[in-house]
Amino acid sequence: MGHMLYHGGQHEFDDRLLAHIRAAVGVKLRRHESFYLCWTKKLKEGDGRIAIWVTPYAPLTFRFREAGSLNLIRLGYVCLRKPRIVPSACE
Template sequence: MGKLLYGAGQEFDLDDRVLSHVKLAVVAKLRRHESFLLNWDVPVDQGSGRVSLWISREIPIAFQFAGSRPPAINPQWLEALMHTSQRTGGMVVMAEDDLNQHLPA
C-alpha cells in the first residue's frame, strides 16, 4: 500500500498499482500547468466516504510506494484517468476493472 502525500502533512493510502497510474496522470496535468480536482472513494475498511483534492503546482504533492518495483502501466487506464480530468468534477480514480466506464464511447 502506497501513500499520496499532499499539502502540509496529509497522507492518503492507495494501492501501489493505482498510485502509479495516478502519479503519471497527475504529473502530465501539472507539466501542462493545469490545476484540477482529484477524486476517489474511500473503501469501507478505511472508514468509507470520498476524498476530493485540489491539485495545483503550488501545493506540494509526493507519491510514496511500498514496493520497490514499478508495476506495468495500462495505457487505457491512464487514458481513462486523463479523460475524467477534463470534466468539471475532476479526475476520478477508478479501479482498473472499471476503466471502460470512463473512456469515451
C-alpha cells in the first residue's frame, strides 16, 4: 500500500491505483487545473466518502511501497485525459 500526502493528510491506496491517480493528477496539474478528487473509504476505515480539492498551488506527494515502476492500463489513462462535464462534484 502506498500513500498520497496532501495538506497534512495521509491517504492510503494500493500501489497500482496510486500510480493511476498520480498519472491522472499529473495531467490535470500540468494544465494548471484545480479539481475534486473523490473516493469512498473502506468499512474498516470508518466508511464514508472523501473529497479533496486538488490545486497546483498545494504540495502533493505520492509514496509507493514498491520500489519498481508499475505499468499503467493505457485505456484508463487516455479516458482520464479527455475533458468531462460532471453535474456536481463527486457524483
